[in-house]
Amino acid sequence: EIVLTQSPGTLSLSPGERATLSCRASQSVSSSYLAWYQQKPGQAPRLLIYGASSRATGIPDRFSGSGSGTDFTLTISRLEPEDFAVYYCQQYGSSSWTFGQGTKVEIK
Amino acid sequence: EVQLVESGGGLVKPGGSLRLSCAASGFTFSSYSMNWVRQAPGKGLEWVSSISSSSSYIYYADSVKGRFTISRDNAKNSLYLQMNSLRAEDTAVYYCARVWDGWSLVFDYWGQGTLVTVSS
Numbered sequence: 001e002i003v004l005t006q007s008p009g010t011l012s013l014s015p016g017e018r019a020t021l022s023c024r025a026s027q028s029v030s031s032s033y034l035a036w037y038q039q040k041p042g043q044a045p046r047l048l049i050y051g052a053s054s055r056a057t058g059i060p061d062r063f064s065g066s067g068s069g070t071d072f073t074l075t076i077s078r079l080e081p082e083d084f085a086v087y088y089c090q091q092y093g094s095s096s097w098t099f100g101q102g103t104k105v106e107i108k
Numbered sequence: 109e110v111q112l113v114e115s116g117g118g119l120v121k122p123g124g125s126l127r128l129s130c131a132a133s134g135f136t137f138s139s140y141s142m143n144w145v146r147q148a149p150g151k152g153l154e155w156v157s158s159i160s161s162s163s164s165y166i167y168y169a170d171s172v173k174g175r176f177t178i179s180r181d182n183a184k185n186s187l188y189l190q191m192n193s194l195r196a197e198d199t200a201v202y203y204c205a206r207v208w209d210g211w212s213l214v215f216d217y218w219g220q221g222t223l224v225t226v227s228s
Contacts, residue, residue: 033213035212043220045203045218088152090153090215096158097158097213098155100152
């Protein structure tokens with residue numbers, strides 16, 4: 001099973017700042033099957049990025065994804081108040097899905 | 109509008125059983141693979157089980173294999189999760205999620221979740 005490790009665990013930033021979130025896989029992941037989700041308290045996760053770098057429908061262009069192999073990054077170019085949340089990376093492989101443990105982006 | 113509405117959660121004793129349901133609307137349910145994902149209180153997301161559109165392919169996480177059974181009724185636009193031999197560690201919010209029908213196997217729509225609490 002591929003393990004996804006996200007870092008940092010918590011990111012303390014101010015609105016307007018840039019956020020860089022990392023997701024590292026224990027073995028190579030197909031970029032086609034790497035996704036990022038946003039989850040706010042009391043809500044279901046929301047798909048942000050699929051295929052490592054494609055934005056889902058309705059996702060603002062301040063969100064971008066990059067990476068390949070074992071290292072992937074989610075970047076939020078300028079944090080808006082509504083972006084403070086927990087972010088999860090996810091991969092699909094061998095008929096199963098795994099999630100990273102999450103990165104919380106909190107207001108500094 | 110795509111909607112997924114889970115139900116059936118509640119309090120159950122260790123060793124007990126529970127059946128979750130997910131009612132789908134706003135899309136052609138029979139054309140999509142579906143999944144269950146859970147989240148223990150204050151913890152991250154854990155994939156539980158997947159079922160293909162025609163129920164031909166079914167997969168489980170090791171943590172629930174042999175205890176949980178996923179199924180669907182395309183005529184009723186419904187997804188189910190039969191949970192047996194429940195343990196305290198199964199306590200979580202259970203979400204149903206649709207698999208995008210494009211080239212990337214991601215979950216594009218999620219329900220609001222239903223809470224399962226396993227406790228004596």
